[in-house]
Amino acid sequence: MFGNILGVMKKSDSGVVDVGEKICELAFLRKSYITEYHPFVRLKPITKWVWxxxxxxxxxxFNSEANPHVNISGMSGYGKSTLCKKLVRGIREKLKLPVSIFDVHSEYVDFALELGGKVHSPKESSINMWELDGASPAERISENVTMLKRILKLGDIQAYSLLASAERAYERRGITQAGQGSWCNEPPTMQDVYDCINESMGRGHGRQGYSGLSKRLYPLMRGDVFSAKTTLPFSTILEGLNDFSIAELGSSEAQALFIETFLRKLYTHMLSQKLTHRLRLFAVIDEAHRVCISSPGELSLPGRLVSEGRKYGLGIITSNQMAKSLDRSIIANSAVAFAFYQREPEEHDYITNLIAGGNDYDRRDVVGKAIRNLKQFECIVLTSNEMEPVVVRIMPV
Ligand SMILES: Nc1ncnc2c1ncn2[C@@H]1O[C@H](COP(=O)(O)OP(=O)(O)OP(=O)(O)O)[C@@H](O)[C@H]1O
Ligand SMILES: [Mg+2]
Known part of the structure; x- marks a missing residue:
């Protein structure tokens, strides 16, 4: 019997990750005070929101939240990355799940090594976005053109030129849409596509589209990260702790492309798995405001994963300085939201509305003041489990 009880306790405790020390929580206060004693006592009720x-x-x-996604926002230097590390450590120690960190400033390297994780740098590893991974050439070209158009902000003519060049690059490898037997040939790389663009430019075909496109893609062609075949196997992400230390990629666009190419492989793998209620894997995207690049008509891939990942056991942790400019889907679908101090007025209003919810003016006012008064390393947390927001102090990892 005791074995059973211990088993139940262990099971219910296995997904719990410690975050910090609770300071206060929002509560609705109902009090009455006496306004008149004579001829009889009159009471006036007062209700207000207090911390x-x-x-x-x-x-x-994580097992009992509505979904396993977390969003952390706040001003620079207030402790977001430290909180990310705390969550990663907890997930590795308690949930014992694989975690991949997309480390845009390469600031998790020592932390990952200390926890026995692997560090991958773009210097040693390349990733080929043109591999078919089970898709047809037409599907792969269409997906990549849409992704590159959104992230590099290409115009319609440039996107069309890219599509034509990609088709030519596949044909040169003997891969055609009609010949399914050819799909297992060695796929083109970004370098092949780039060469096709430059050839068309040299021949004077639609010069404007091709030369602009060539300039936009040029920064990606430095180094081998995108221009060679994949040397960083996707299966890496399914085991242990992995830190993708991508600061040296330089631009946010290159980092976004690296992250999306890797996550797309994960997405394809995810869709091939059975639906599950069990958590399988976490991905952490720090500085998400820089690398989750959406367009008015299309979510970023991390945004899509946040809206669909729960059913496949995938949790996404994002951290950002400006939640307002982040992919809406990430904010809308993260069951846990941490808000650190925020000074920028529009962002402060946005976060206040997010945490306070509804249109109760007093509640909004009290939450807004609390955000203004947060000290360094303190944050307000809203989860799907807690009824009301809580102020928490985070201790270093
Ligand atoms: N609870 C804490 N106690 C003491 N020092 C802390 C704590 N949390 C973070 N720090 C230190 O404060 C500094 C800033 O923290 P951190 O890097 O987590 O901020 P951030 O919000 O991620 O900033 P940025 O947006 O610039 O990346 C770091 O040097 C970190 O070691
Ligand atoms: Mg940080």
Whole structure:
């Protein structure tokens, strides 16, 4: 019997990750005060929102939240990356799940090594976005052109020129849409596509589209990251702790392309798996405002994964300085939201609305003031499990 009880306790505790020390929580206060004694006592009720002091630890139970996604936002230097590390450590130690960190400033390297993880740098690893991975050439070309158009902000003519060049690059490898037997040939690389663009430019075909396109793609062609075949196997992401240290890619666009190419492979793998309620894997995207690039008509891939990942056991943790400029889907579908201090007025309003919810003016006012008064390393947390927001102090990892 005791074995059973212990088993149940262990099971229910296995997804709980400690975050920090609880300081206070939002509460609705109902009080009455006497306005008149004579001829009889008159009471006037007062109701207001207050922050009520609490003690104890604050933790997140990933297994019982509505979904396993977390969003962390706040001003630079207030402790977002430190909180990310805390969550990653908890997930590795308690949930024992694989975690991949997309590390745009290469600031998790020591942390990952300390936890026994692997660090991958673009210097040693390349990734080929033109590999078919089970798709047809037409599907792969269409997906890549849409992704590159959105991330590099290409115009319609440039996108069309890219599509034509990609088709030619596949044909040169003997791969055609009609000949399914040819799909297992060695796929073209970004260098092949780039060469086709430059050839068309040299021949004077639609010069404007091709030369602009060539200039936009040029920064990606430095180094081998995108221009060679894949040397960083996707299966890496399915085991242990991995830090993709991509600061040296330089531009946000190149980093976004690296992350999306890798996550797309994960997405394809995910769709081939059975639906599950069990958590399988976490991905962390720090500085998400820089690398989750959406367009008015299309979500970024991390945005899509946040809206669909739960069913396949995938949790996404994003951290950003400006939640307002982040892909809406990420904010809308993260069950856990951490808000650090925010000074920028529009962002402050946005976060206040997000945490306070509804249109109760008093509640909004109290939450807004609390965000203004947060000290460094303190944040307000809203989860799908807690009824009301809680102020938490994060301790270093
Ligand atoms: N709870 C804490 N106690 C003491 N120092 C901390 C704590 N949390 C973070 N720090 C330190 O504060 C500094 C900034 O923290 P961190 O890098 O987590 O901020 P950030 O919000 O991610 O900033 P940015 O947006 O610029 O990346 C770091 O040097 C970190 O070691
Ligand atoms: Mg940071």
């Amino acid at each position: 009520r002091g609490t003690g104890g630890r604050f933790s997140i139970d």
